[in-house]
Amino acid sequence: MGRTTWFDVDGIKRGEWTVEEDRMLVAYINKYGVRDWGALPKRAGLHRCGKSCRLRWLNYLKPGIKKGKFTPQEEEDIIKFHSLLGNRWAAIAKQMPNRTDNDIKNHWNSCLKKRLRRSGIDPITHEPIKATSSLTRSPSTRRHSSSTTSFSLSSTGSVRLLNKLAAGISSRKLGLDRIKTVMISSEPRQAVEEENMMIRSKNNEEEKVIGCFMEIDENLISTMSIDELACDSSYYYYDDWLRGYFQ
DNA sequence: AACCTTCGCAACCGCAAGGAT
DNA sequence: CATCCTTGCGGTTGCGAAGGT
The missing domain is CATH 1.10.10.60 (Homeodomain-like)
Known part of the structure; x- marks a missing residue:
């Protein structure tokens, strides 16, 4: 897989890298290290632009890079x-x-x-998309879990319970948002580490999952099993937690 | 089998930040 | 301070593979 090889007006090669070019780039960097991308291609004997070499090294050849499917x-x-x-x-x-x-x-x-x-989540805001989009989804478009159904949220009572739970923790959400705002405006790495700790806490997981359910249309949710919900929601990775919580 | 669509991913492009002169 | 150059980043494109009709 790759782009067709071609040459620009300056005779600079573009497109897919060959094994030999990779070998030359790696050999040069191993010997001289990474510095001056502009001069590197000529010194390494490559008919490429520095930018292309840099990209190839950083995205593909640099040791320690993990390729393949995301877990x-x-x-x-x-x-x-x-x-x-x-x-x-x-x-x-x-x-x-x-x-x-x-x-x-x-x-x-x-x-x-x-x-x-x-899953009904806005990828920009990470907030649930308003009811219209959830309602327009056809059941046939839903992905189905292959695991066996443990129980289903088939009554509106279950939905009310979810919304009640969500309302109950909404006050905590205000505190979380405030903390998040402070964290984002300060040191990003530290913020992410702190966020990690928070997300691992059960309270935070409760809030995310239930906050998501709050926005899902009752009619829709009442027709879905817990498997479908866990699978269909962007919070599908809370599957275990969901099952535990409602058991 | 042929064609079409979607997916996955490597690579390109343009722009901005920051350093050197 | 202005200009140039290098580097890094994010958006986008191109193309083969896989899947669907």
Whole structure:
């Protein structure tokens, strides 16, 4: 997979990198280190621009880069960091040392963003999309869990319970928002670490899950099993927690 | 089998920040 | 202070693979 190879007016090669070019770039950097990308191609014997070399090294050749499918934990982290940092891919990548910003950005744009939307979550604000979009979803478009159904939220009573729980913790949300605002405006890394700690706390998980349910239309929710909810929601990774909570 | 659509990902492009002169 | 250059970042594009019709 890759782009067609071509040459620009200055004779600079563009497009897909060959194995030999990779080998030359790695050999040069291993010997001389990374400095002066502008002069590097000529010194390394590559007919590429410095920018292209830099990109190839940082996104593909640099040791320690993890390629391949994202794990559910990594996806959870990306969603979490994105809700905190926005489209600051470099900042997000710093929190996930083995993944490149390009990789994270690609995965977000091609997969996670759509998944959130399908789940009724606005990928920009990370808030539930208002009822209209939830209502227009056809049941056939829902993804179904392959696991066996443990129990279902088939009565409106369950929905009322959820909303009651959500209302009960809304006061805590104000405090959380305030803390988050302070954290974002201060040191980002520290903020993310603190956010990590908070998200791990059960109270915070309760708030996220139930806050999500608050916005889901009652008619829709009453037709969905807990499996479907857990699977369909962007908070699907709270599956275990959901099951435990409502048992 | 052929065609079309969607997905995944590597690479390109333009812009902005920051340092050097 | 102004200009130029380098580096880094985020948005976008191109293209092969996979899946659907």
